[in-house]
Amino acid sequence: MMSKHPGTGSHTVTVFVFPGVRLLDVTGPIEVFTTANEFGGRYRVQIVSQDGREVITSAGTRLGADLSVDDVQEPCDVLVVPGGPEWDTLIKDDALLDVVRQLDENSRCTASVCTGAFLLAAAGLLNGRRATTHWRHAQELASRFPSVRVAPDAIFVQDGQMMTSAGVSAGIDLSLALVEDHYGAEVARSVAKDMVVFMQRPGGQSQFSVRTRAPHTHQQMLRRVLDAVAENPGANHTLTAMARRAGISVRHVTRLFYEEVGTTPARYVEQVRLEAAQALLETGDDPMPVVARRTGFGSPESLRRAFVRHLGVTPGAFRASFRTAGRGHEGSAVRGGAVVVEARVDDDELSAA
CATH class of the missing domain: 3.40.50.880 (Class I glutamine amidotransferase (GATase) domain)
Structure with missing residues (x-):
């Protein structure tokens, strides 16, 4: 902004x-x-x-x-x-x-x-x-x-x-x-x-979309990494893979993320993957194992943990919220007009994913 x-x-x-x-x-x-x-x-x-x-x-x-x-x-x-x-x-x-x-x-x-x-x-x-x-x-x-x-x-x-x-x-x-x-x-x-509108809409088209708000950076090596994550969230995006893609060291990648994006590589990747999963659940009928595999979470359990940690709702409940107008629906990710986000991420766990 x-x-x-x-x-x-x-x-x-x-x-x-x-x-x-x-x-x-x-x-x-x-x-x-x-x-x-x-x-x-x-x-x-x-x-x-x-x-x-x-x-x-x-x-x-x-x-x-x-x-x-x-x-x-x-x-x-x-x-x-x-x-x-x-x-x-x-x-x-x-x-x-x-x-x-x-x-x-x-x-x-x-x-x-x-x-x-x-x-x-x-x-x-x-x-x-x-x-x-x-x-x-x-x-x-x-x-x-x-x-x-x-x-x-x-x-x-x-x-x-x-x-x-x-x-x-x-x-x-x-x-x-x-x-x-x-x-x-x-x-x-x-x-x-x-x-009487959402402060922040739920779903893969979140108004604060990590993938689409184009973090400001003049570092072409970092831009290549960001674009690769956005274009294919399900690919291998470990620190080692990112460093290889950028042609720099793991330490340098981590420093650039802090300086240019304001977060760690692990948090950024998980946020992008979460949004990709939200988009699939919002618009498609793929089973959970397919959604998890396509978005890089690997398993339905890893997908479920990420949804609960960040949105306070399971993937199944999230998908159900787009099959109904929502009145009386329990487990909604929307509370008081905003998605509740809890940014607790295990960087080591994600880097090993």
């Missing part, structure tokens, strides 16, 4: 709208930021259209604009670029893409909602970056823009100053994460409770 030290300063949010924009892509983030103002946030939200006039959304609703693009004089903290059903036409509009680039240059953080990722990609803003979009369009984003590293199972992805989110309501998840970054977890939690 933008800052690891939440404060009390004000933040300007610019929401770009255009004809055919999806209504919830716009109103979801606005609702989060304005609700945050009731709990200590200080957001100023402005809606900007290309010419300053109102636009008609894909739902037929009229949306007024506060400013035209040319009227935007001061930098903003967050630029929100929503999507729309006619994204295929929008990405061919050179004038619209020029506006996106202009607004991005004047923003400290640019965030897309749903198919808004196509606008960012077409404007060249996602080249070489990780990104996500609505699951239905993820493959299309990847094929049209091969320089974009698409993460189809993420609720949202942050790569540098760029953030992209999945379909429609995922813009709320992304906005909550920004609120937490700006003003702290308590403010974000209050907003989530007020809006």
